[in-house]
Amino acid sequence: MWAALGEVSDPEYPLSIVDLGMVYAARVTGRSVQIDMTFTSIGCPAIDMIVSDVRDAVTAVPGVDDVRIDILWDPPWTKQRISDRGRRVLALYGVVS
DSSP states (O other): OOOHHOOOOOOSSSBBBTTTOOOEEEEEEETEEEEOOSSTTTTTTTTTHHHHHOOOOOOOOOOOTTEEEEEOOOOOOOOOOOHOOOOOHHHHOOOOO
């Protein structure tokens, strides 16, 4: 599941939503998956697109029939959630994290 989520990128950054720390949890129960995630801002214009990309990526995993995505705002996203790999990639692009 995490590998599939790692293929979903935020359109504003050259990073996956996993490296950005936007995915809080991914739980598999039988053939169903529940994703808890957030966004870098409540006004993110790409929310619908990212949710659709997450749904498509997870649904493509063999054995998954149902995907539920819960968008959480608490705890809020902060740059401290960015992975070490994500920080290295952002630094290559000149973005200080």
